[in-house]
Amino acid sequence: MRTLEQLKIEERETRRKLIADTARELFSQKQFREVTVREIAKAAGVSVGTIYNHYSGLGELFLDVFLESAQEITRLMDKAIEDESPESFRRFCRAYVNYLNDNMTFFQMMSLFILEGGLYGEAVDKLNHSMRSLMDRIETALRKAGIQKDTRASAHALFSALNGIMISYARYPGRTPEEIRQHSLRLTDKIAATFESGSHSYSENIDPQR
Amino acid sequence: MRTLEQLKIEERETRRKLIADTARELFSQKQFREVTVREIAKAAGVSVGTIYNHYSGLGELFLDVFLESAQEITRLMDKAIEDESPESFRRFCRAYVNYLNDNMTFFQMMSLFILEGGLYGEAVDKLNHSMRSLMDRIETALRKAGIQKDTRASAHALFSALNGIMISYARYPGRTPEEIRQHSLRLTDKIAATFESGSHSYSENIDPQR
């Protein structure tokens, strides 16, 4: 009996995931603001109504896609943290910026949620949870890189700085995607270096006897 | 004859400025995406058609508003640079972030132009020119703060980092404007400190003997 129930629930989740994944796919092809419900439905092989059976509206669907991306990033970060090379911190930062370059939608949605608001109740909780997960990884990476003080604030600052690269240069008009990626990564290295070196002088301040 | 011509041109510019300023005013009241041409026209006391006589479309108007803001920021930065206190760099950074907090539109438009594109030809030139002006000031501030190497890249990195604060936390759902401002400024200080201290170890590392 329980299995039957479970099966139904699983099927439901599968369908939901199908829709979300289709949407993600479409978002990567064009500005996500330009993707319509009809398109998503068609691409997913379901009817428009079905989408509304699974999501209360476009906002919820967007959030779902966003959260999935956030999870993906989290996994990526977890991997990058394991890196034991001397350059691991720089690589960690690059992993994030590379992801953003490849998945502008994630970033655009974050902008949407943060800048334009429109998120309430449970949605905010989900967003917060997701953000905290990210921040945890960043904090870990910072610790590994030798930053010991004030790590949470530093994590926020680093997160901001890396996001800022995107907001400032992604799709900068007149630049090719490759030029943009190069520039992004150059800035990423710069920021990574700044944070790392910053940590040293910091520790000097903290531990002047050495 | 020339004076008559000049008068006409001046009047034209006045009209244009009137429209742009009205738009800015409206943008500060609500999400700029929600402001319609009709609203702007009504608020400015002109007809819709007039707006199209002065601007080729909404995009151009947005750009104009944006550029005006950019000029304002540039002036603000020029002032901040003159500050000779030991905290001048931190203040410089704060001035920028404070401005963004007070003028979200500027930031939202930058996001729009950078993330969604849609700028071509002359518009890109204007944007570039404006951005360069900003970057010049940031570079100057960095130099004054003791950063001597690689200042252009550092300027880009700092610009990114400060913008990132906004994209990451502005209007974070569930926070009050004041909470957000406080958090923004805390991060600003963090980043300013990181860049400043980074500069020291940098120069030490790079050129210790000399």
Added chain:
Amino acid sequence: MRTLEQLKIEERETRRKLIADTARELFSQKQFREVTVREIAKAAGVSVGTIYNHYSGLGELFLDVFLESAQEITRLMDKAIEDESPESFRRFCRAYVNYLNDNMTFFQMMSLFILEGGLYGEAVDKLNHSMRSLMDRIETALRKAGIQKDTRASAHALFSALNGIMISYARYPGRTPEEIRQHSLRLTDKIAATFESGSHSYSENIDPQR
């Protein structure tokens, strides 16, 4: 065997009644046009499909709810007819109008059936039967009030007149429910008086010698 059959039938009827009653309850809470099948199903604790197993569609369900209300009114009228006070006729009319005020749905559905049609076959028979029951009571009340001639037509006229009060003033925009009830009852009294007094002069005119 028969008992088993009966049981099944009874259960079926119970289910049907449950659905109809739930619907009535919902209709009293909001405009019945705004109540969806899903809502009814949820409130009744059954599935959407079950509703369609019992009713061929929303129309039939509406009719069922309507007929139940009509029966309720009939019972109310039966009671009111027994009233032997000199004011019994006025009270009879008031009982009907009060019911309408308390059960707008009944009236709205009548409007729906009468004005927009869409009833066919058996449904019309049921509606007619129900209406005749009502009319019988009204006729009886009129006779008791001394109207002897042309009672069926008078019953129709009175029925119309009382319904008209609702269509003309129920939820009149800008009036509170209590104001509306007061006005309704004032008009009811007026109409009751008109019909009663009319009856006298009528008989006098028709049969002056007596």
Added chain:
Amino acid sequence: MRTLEQLKIEERETRRKLIADTARELFSQKQFREVTVREIAKAAGVSVGTIYNHYSGLGELFLDVFLESAQEITRLMDKAIEDESPESFRRFCRAYVNYLNDNMTFFQMMSLFILEGGLYGEAVDKLNHSMRSLMDRIETALRKAGIQKDTRASAHALFSALNGIMISYARYPGRTPEEIRQHSLRLTDKIAATFESGSHSYSENIDPQR
């Protein structure tokens, strides 16, 4: 100068009237709830947008159509009042009921506004004004028919009673339009007679000495 302005205003009103009249025409052909904006636009030879330039929404358009009908009725009543035959009162009532039979839309809209609400602000004022105009005529007709006391309340009662005929029998399922009209008029006569005769006995009651 003034004429140019006037011309524009007139043209605007003409357009608005064109839309309203087209809508009325369509409403008489099918249930007015089934008429879509697109249909109206197409039939009127304008674009959908134009309709929204003239009306804030369907509600406003409906109200406009309704008010126009109300004016038409008022004019009709004014004519009927002039009738000096002994049957003038009956004719007056018949004129109204005939109009309702020919223009169900008017009645359906009245039902909509009264029963379902949704009218606010200026709209309510317009509705009230229109209703008062109607009531004035009814009152006049009643006075002419010899009813001297309590004429306003009587007007409301008569208005209700006549409307009630429609709500109770218009499009009664299974009846042909002609049958319905006949029945309506029979009831109209009945009600007219009731009100007239009622007036007599009333005066008798009030002034028994005479």
Added chain:
DNA sequence: AATGAATGAGATTTCATTCAT
């Protein structure tokens, strides 16, 4: 140069009903 009415494609969302399980 100013006006502002007209345009019309297009988007989101709703919901009664069906039907396979």
Added chain:
DNA sequence: CATGAATGAAATCTCATTCAT
């Protein structure tokens, strides 16, 4: 019989832009 996910047509309303006056 009960279930409830899927369906998909259809409806209202928006708004940047045009262009004749």
